[in-house]
Amino acid sequence: MNLMSHLIAGFPDAETSIAIADALVKGGANILEIQLAFSDPSADGPAIQTASTIALEKGYSTKQGLAIVKQIHERHPETPIYIMTYGSLAFTPGVENFVKMCKDAGVSACIIPDLPFDGDEGLTEACKKHGLENIPVAAPSMTKERLETMASKGFKYIYAALRAGTTGSETTIDQATLDFIDTVGKGGAKVLGGFGIRNGEQSRVLSKHVYAVVAGSVFVNIVLSNADDAEGRKKAIAEIEAKAKEIAGN
Amino acid sequence: MINSNNGFFDKFGGKYVAEIIRRPLDDLEAAFNKYIHDPEFLEELRIIQRDYIGRETPLYYAPTATELLGGAQIYIKLEGLANTGAHKINNAIGQCLLAKKMGKTRIIAETGAGQHGLATAAACAKLGLECVVYMGEVDVRRQQPNVATMEMYGAKVVPVTSGSRTLKDAVNEAMRDWATNFKNTHYVLGSALGPAPFPDIVRTFQSIIGEEVKRQAAERNIDIAAIVACVGGGSNSIGVFTPFIEDKNVRLIGAEAGGIGPNVGENAARMTGNASREGIVQGYKSRFLIDEDGQSMPTRSISAGLDYMGIGPQLAALGESGRVEFTAILDKEALDAVKFFARNEGILFALESAHAGAAAMKIAKELPKDKGLVINMSGRGDKDIFITSPVFRPEKWKEFLKAELKRLENNEDIHDAEIMNK
Numbered sequence: 001m002n003l004m005s006h007l008i009a010g011f012p013d014a015e016t017s018i019a020i021a022d023a024l025v026k027g028g029a030n031i032l033e034i035q036l037a038f039s040d041p042s043a044d045g046p047a048i049q050t051a052s053t054i055a056l057e058k059g060y061s062t063k064q065g066l067a068i069v070k071q072i073h074e075r076h077p078e079t080p081i082y083i084m085t086y087g088s089l090a091f092t093p094g095v096e097n098f099v100k101m102c103k104d105a106g107v108s109a110c111i112i113p114d115l116p117f118d119g120d121e122g123l124t125e126a127c128k129k130h131g132l133e134n135i136p137v138a139a140p141s142m143t144k145e146r147l148e149t150m151a152s153k154g155f156k157y158i159y160a161a162l163r164a165g166t167t168g169s170e171t172t173i174d175q176a177t178l179d180f181i182d183t184v185g186k187g188g189a190k191v192l193g194g195f196g197i198r199n200g201e202q203s204r205v206l207s208k209h210v211y212a213v214v215a216g217s218v219f220v221n222i223v224l225s226n227a228d229d230a231e232g233r234k235k236a237i238a239e240i241e242a243k244a245k246e247i248a249g250n
Numbered sequence: 251m252i253n254s255n256n257g258f259f260d261k262f263g264g265k266y267v268a269e270i271i272r273r274p275l276d277d278l279e280a281a282f283n284k285y286i287h288d289p290e291f292l293e294e295l296r297i298i299q300r301d302y303i304g305r306e307t308p309l310y311y312a313p314t315a316t317e318l319l320g321g322a323q324i325y326i327k328l329e330g331l332a333n334t335g336a337h338k339i340n341n342a343i344g345q346c347l348l349a350k351k352m353g354k355t356r357i358i359a360e361t362g363a364g365q366h367g368l369a370t371a372a373a374c375a376k377l378g379l380e381c382v383v384y385m386g387e388v389d390v391r392r393q394q395p396n397v398a399t400m401e402m403y404g405a406k407v408v409p410v411t412s413g414s415r416t417l418k419d420a421v422n423e424a425m426r427d428w429a430t431n432f433k434n435t436h437y438v439l440g441s442a443l444g445p446a447p448f449p450d451i452v453r454t455f456q457s458i459i460g461e462e463v464k465r466q467a468a469e470r471n472i473d474i475a476a477i478v479a480c481v482g483g484g485s486n487s488i489g490v491f492t493p494f495i496e497d498k499n500v501r502l503i504g505a506e507a508g509g510i511g512p513n514v515g516e517n518a519a520r521m522t523g524n525a526s527r528e529g530i531v532q533g534y535k536s537r538f539l540i541d542e543d544g545q546s547m548p549t550r551s552i553s554a555g556l557d558y559m560g561i562g563p564q565l566a567a568l569g570e571s572g573r574v575e576f577t578a579i580l581d582k583e584a585l586d587a588v589k590f591f592a593r594n595e596g597i598l599f600a601l602e603s604a605h606a607g608a609a610a611m612k613i614a615k616e617l618p619k620d621k622g623l624v625i626n627m628s629g630r631g632d633k634d635i636f637i638t639s640p641v642f643r644p645e646k647w648k649e650f651l652k653a654e655l656k657r658l659e660n661n662e663d664i665h666d667a668e669i670m671n672k
């Protein structure tokens with residue numbers, strides 16, 4: 001199965017976030033979704049907000065975050081890296097400039113949930129120009145009409161957020177969810193499905209219906225639940241690798 | 251420019267939100283556009299405004315202030331006399347009534363100082379709606395009187411422990427709640443900002459301030475030269491300005507929080523100085539106190555209600571076009587204004603509103619004596635006793651607090667307390 005695993009650049013620190021990327025790849029992740037920490041991540045749950053605050057306190061904003069991304073890319077050149085962040089970090093330096101910075105760090109796609117596909121400040125265009133993909137995020141609460149419009153826009157990938165809430169709560173894969181996934185992929189986009197994946201059982205069921213399973217806050221929570229010292233970080237990295245293995249079905 | 255053009259005011263505004271929050275915004279927009287033209291809704295609102303909020307609020311002529319300042323005639327729009335003590339109730343009642351029409355049973359709100367939370371809690375108590383107020387943990391600690399009052403109205407106050415634990419984090423938390431619970435829940439945003447349609451909705455419900463000023467001025471032949479209002483997010487200012495935007499004879503002046511100085515982290519001035527830049531934060535494009543990466547920066551003001559990084563998109567547009575002038579008022583100038591109007595007019599301004607008072611004190615002399623200068627007193631200052639007392643009478647206040655604590659710890663009635671036997 002394809003597994004897109006999430007981490008935050010600079011959380012809990014630069015070195016550990018690189019080790020986390022290593023562990024995720026070793027555990028079976030074949031896409032890395034790397035989040036650039038933002039001060040106001042309103043589409044994320046409390047775990048990712050807390051982690052983002054920690055990364056920012058240590059100084060890992062755009063430039064420093066992308067420097068980490070670049071190191072990860074050099075260690076795993078075969079693993080595509082998708083940047084996830086918020087509109088503020090793309091708009092403030094200029095959207096095209098931001099996309100260029102991402103490209104220079106080895107990024108292959110951008111996921112920016114608060115730059116909507118029909119008002120993206122030129123993100124899709126800038127991505128195209130520089131050989132990146134813009135990956136919009138679909139939600140089950142969208143009207144059928146809006147969802148179909150998004151699906152028909154020719155995006156190569158669409159990220160499907162599989163519950164009407166934010167990251168961090170349990171996912172159940174019911175018929176409504178499966179119908180939603182179907183509609184997202186209607187226009188030919190490959191569906192990255194996730195939000196709330198906690199275990200191998202869930203990802204196994206979901207993987208039959210999507211191009212890639214997305215797992216995010218589960219890994220952030222492992223770091224947060226371990227001690228903030230060398231010992232704790234070591235333990236967290238081992239747990240992350242094991243969890244990635246479980247979710248990837250390896 | 252009064253209504254937005256599809257959510258935009260020139261280049262500012264918009265609906266920059268994740269799709270998870272798009273549906274409730276679109277539903278809200280449709281419902282608002284329907285009910286704001288529904289005579290039954292408008293009549294119900296009018297009765298509540300009259301009997302519950304206490305509208306219209308007076309437009310008070312301030313003779314001593316006029317004489318002392320030596321320029322235009324000073325008039326004060328007493329929004330502080332509205333029920334719950336500030337203009338925030340105009341919006342809270344409007345939105346809660348709208349939510350009720352939409353079939354929502356649960357209301358959430360963010361609050362900084364607690365004024366908007368208080369107004370929403372009261373509106374919910376009046377209209378029979380469940381109320382949850384998100385408030386940064388830091389604000390919960392420094393604004394206990396308002397927390398206590400919200401709880402008195404039956405609201406649940408949830409301390410927000412993420413991020414900087416202040417107003418902007420409360421907004422994030424309310425957005426999260428709404429994304430999950432929008433089927434039965436309406437989010438009452440407290441100022442004329444955030445993603446569309448909030449700037450249009452909040453302005454519409456606050457415009458009653460300006461409409462009354464216009465009518466009161468016409469009835470009394472007051473020739474208004476300028477209107478001054480304080481600007482946090484911008485709801486009281488856009489409310490009082492709106493009916494005058496097209497009338498170029500009236501200067502419109504917004505007073506922002508100058509805090510303790512012009513540097514980053516010392517103020518909350520988005521339209522003057524050089525600490526701010528254009529950005530997209532919390533769902534809208536406007537001017538924000540963000541750094542060169544787009545991260546929010548710390549803000550500072552003695553008035554909690556002005557202590558926020560963003561300004562409503564319509565005011566940002568009106569500022570850039572030059573229609574609204576902006577000025578930054580320092581903490582100490584605001585405190586002086588509180589004292590000035592209290593002593594000379596018997597009117598106690600909220601610290602937020604005192605920024606407008608201070609701006610008026612500066613410009614009154616520039617204006618002719620036969621013209622009117624209207625200050626929007628967005629709120630009254632009773633709520634600020636814990637902030638003003640340590641400044642104006644620190645020793646007596648300290649003594650009072652110590653004695654109160656002792657009395658509480660000893661579980662004594664005030665009649666038996668040691669302080670009574672001195």
Ligand SMILES: Cc1ncc(COP(=O)(O)O)c(C=O)c1O
Pocket residue numbers: 336337338362363364365366440441442480481482483484485486487554555556600602603628629630
């Ligand atoms: C009395 C008072 N005035 C002004 C404000 C600032 O808000 P706005 O700019 O939306 O009017 C507040 C906010 O809490 C307030 O309580």
